[in-house]
Amino acid sequence: MTAKQFPALSARHADPHSYPNGIAFLDGQYLPMSEAKISVLDWGFLHSDATYDTVHVWNGRFFRLDLHIERFFGGLERLRMNIPFDRDGVVEILHDCVALSGHRASYVEMLCTRGASPTFSRDPRDAINRFMAFAIPLGSVANAEQMGRGLHVAISDKVRIPPASLDPAIKNYHWLDLVRGLYDAYDRNAETALLLDFNGNVAEGPGFNVFAVKDGRLATPATGVLPGITRRTTFDLCAEIGLVAEARDVSVAELRAADEVFITSTAGGIMPVTKIDGAPVADGKVGPITTRLKELYWQKHEDPAWSTPVAYP
Numbered sequence: 487m488t489a490k491q492f493p494a495l496s497a498r499h500a501d502p503h504s505y506p507n508g509i510a511f512l513d514g515q516y517l518p519m520s521e522a523k524i525s526v527l528d529w530g531f532l533h534s535d536a537t538y539d540t541v542h543v544w545n546g547r548f549f550r551l552d553l554h555i556e557r558f559f560g561g562l563e564r565l566r567m568n569i570p571f572d573r574d575g576v577v578e579i580l581h582d583c584v585a586l587s588g589h590r591a592s593y594v595e596m597l598c599t600r601g602a603s604p605t606f607s608r609d610p611r612d613a614i615n616r617f618m619a620f621a622i623p624l625g626s627v628a629n630a631e632q633m634g635r636g637l638h639v640a641i642s643d644k645v646r647i648p649p650a651s652l653d654p655a656i657k658n659y660h661w662l663d664l665v666r667g668l669y670d671a672y673d674r675n676a677e678t679a680l681l682l683d684f685n686g687n688v689a690e691g692p693g694f695n696v697f698a699v700k701d702g703r704l705a706t707p708a709t710g711v712l713p714g715i716t717r718r719t720t721f722d723l724c725a726e727i728g729l730v731a732e733a734r735d736v737s738v739a740e741l742r743a744a745d746e747v748f749i750t751s752t753a754g755g756i757m758p759v760t761k762i763d764g765a766p767v768a769d770g771k772v773g774p775i776t777t778r779l780k781e782l783y784w785q786k787h788e789d790p791a792w793s794t795p796v797a798y799p
């Protein structure tokens with residue numbers, strides 16, 4: 487089944503001023519974001535029983551959409567969820583959401599909740615899974631000022647939910663550890679948080695991975711983290727320009743002693759970190775490797791090998 491079989495908003499509305507808050511696809515229909523609502527009985531809401539993926543559109547082009555679709559379908563399979571669309575069907579719905587919204591810079595999410603059981607059964611196999619998607623204006627972990635001077639992060643003593651409890655490759659909404667980490671950070675006058683893994687090494691933050699640069703070599707935590715697509719893209723960019731990057735344990739001490747630190751997310755790309763727990767990273771300025779990777783990252787958004795255009799009406 488493809489989205490085209492469903493009633494769609496008129497393509498005449500493809501003006502970002504008509505839908506400043508974006509467009510959603512829900513229960514077979516395209517809707518303005520304000521009308522996209524789900525039942526409070528949905529287990530996605532009651533139990534965080536859901537998986538999702540987020541991709542972005544920049545200058546009217548999706549970036550590495552195929553990788554996001556693959557990760558999303560991997561999550562569905564591991565959680566034993568079924569949706570009435572194949573990969574091409576989901577791609578089409580995402581394109582339609584962006585095209586109808588008219589936004590040329592958009593944060594695009596596909597998600598599936600367990601849904602609810604019509605008989606109030608507690609057996610997840612009885613629930614009817616619910617697929618949704620939406621395209622909203624692009625947001626970033628770091629605002630323009632923070633991009634310029636680098637983010638200030640705090641290292642929380644909270645431990646990221648361990649892989650033995652939940653396979654981190656399933657992108658999920660189990661965010662209470664991350665949200666508690668954020669409050670720790672705010673209490674310490676920082677702007678965002680990094681959590682630890684089960685062994686006390688650095689793991690990741692609320693929706694982002696982290697890299698340390700030392701003597702021109704890059705390292706990022708290998709385990710207990712979501713394998714981010716911006717993280718993967720950073721590896722690809724490093725390979726292209728001859729930088730060594732490895733996934734391995736990164737200790738808190740190593741992060742504090744790094745020459746440069748940056749975080750990676752679809753929500754903002756490659757973002758510099760210049761302060762950890764109030765202390766500057768090296769000289770406290772955004773480093774040259776971070777800047778170079780960031781520039782390359784955005785250049786790649788024009789490359790047809792890594793991006794696909796949205797057909798706006």
Ligand SMILES: *Cc1c(COP(=O)(O)O)cnc(C)c1O
Pocket residue numbers: 540657658690691692693694695711712713714715716717750751752753
């Ligand atoms: C989405 C996410 C990331 C970043 O992944 P990208 O694919 O680069 O956006 C990192 N950690 C967590 C927990 C996430 O949910």
